[in-house]
Amino acid sequence: MKMKTILAGATFLMAAAPCAANASIIVPFNCSSVASSSGCLFLGNINGNDNIFNPNSYKQAELVYNVYNNFVPSARPNITLNYLFDSNSTSGLITGASTSSGTWSTPGYVIDYMAVKAGNYFSLYKVADLSSGSWSTMDIPHGKNAKDLSHIVFFGSEAVAGVPEPATWGMMIAGVGMAGGALRRRRARQQLRVAAA
Numbered sequence: 069m070k071m072k073t074i075l076a077g078a079t080f081l082m083a084a085a086p087c088a089a090n091a092s093i094i095v096p097f098n099c100s101s102v103a104s105s106s107g108c109l110f111l112g113n114i115n116g117n118d119n120i121f122n123p124n125s126y127k128q129a130e131l132v133y134n135v136y137n138n139f140v141p142s143a144r145p146n147i148t149l150n151y152l153f154d155s156n157s158t159s160g161l162i163t164g165a166s167t168s169s170g171t172w173s174t175p176g177y178v179i180d181y182m183a184v185k186a187g188n189y190f191s192l193y194k195v196a197d198l199s200s201g202s203w204s205t206m207d208i209p210h211g212k213n214a215k216d217l218s219h220i221v222f223f224g225s226e227a228v229a230g231v232p233e234p235a236t237w238g239m240m241i242a243g244v245g246m247a248g249g250a251l252r253r254r255r256a257r258q259q260l261r262v263a264a265a
Contacts, residue, residue, distance in 0.1 A: 092129040095189070098207075100142045102181065106207045107193035108133065108143070114183045114190050114221050116151045126151055126221060129183070129192065147194075149181055154221040161222070162203065168214035173200040174222060181223040184208070186215035199227065 091112055098109035110132070113124040120127040130149045137143030152174070155162045164170020172182070178199060183192045186205040195201060205215045 091123040092125075092132050094132055094136050096136075096140075098209075099136070100140070101194075102133065102143075102147060102192050103194040104142075107184075107191040109207065109209075110183075110190050110192060111188060112190070114185060114192075116154055116157070116221065118151065126183070126223070129190075133192070147181065149223040150225060152177055152179070152222045152224055154219050155217075156219040162217075162220060164203075164217070166216050168206070168216055169202065169204040170217075171200065171202050172220060172222075174224075175199060176227050177222070177224055178227050179222050179224040183221040183223075185218040185220070186210075187218075190221075197224070 092114065093111040095109040095111055098106070100108075102108045110129060112129075114126055114129050115124045117125040118127050119125050120131060122128065126149050130147060133143070134146040137146060153161070155165065155172075161174060162170055162172045168186075172179075176199075178197050179195050179201075180197055181192060181194055182203070183190045184203050184205060184207075186208045187210065189208045191207045203217075203220060205217055208215050
């Protein structure tokens with residue numbers, strides 16, 4: 069319990085203090101939940117580093133969000149970010165690079181969270197196990213013009229081939245049975261020809 073209190077206090081101190089270390093800081097009035105359509109706004113940067121002490125680490129953003137949700141009921145439940153890749157290190161993931169909107173596609177992977185980075189902020193979104201979609205920087209504070217995208221970080225897992233439905237199993241078994249029957253009839257005909265010769 070003491071550790072949670074210490075972490076919670078540290079998070080709120082970080083939110084109240086200037087961003088000296090450029091750590092991920094939740095912007096409370098722009099975060100009800102990562103599952104909301106506007107996601108959750110953070111001040112700072114995010115990358116694929118898994119060192120929680122790195123100020124730009126996705127693990128730090130995960131920790132800050134999970135501590136935050138101890139105080140904001142709408143933010144629950146805790147999140148777990150499984151880094152896959154980002155648009156700077158893996159080409160071909162997005163359209164609209166260096167603009168304020170576009171699409172993304174990750175064939176062979178299922179995305180459950182993504183972070184859109186522009187300017188001094190990033191928005192973290194829960195995207196409901198998708199392999200493609202659209203992105204925008206409209207949820208990131210800007211003046212009259214939307215901020216151009218810096219990068220997008222994707223979190224999720226490799227796609228797993230689905231388990232066949234019962235009807236599919238039935239068709240596969242029937243097909244194997246029919247192929248076996250045809251093979252048996254063919255062998256029987258060949259044996260009759262050999263016997264007749």
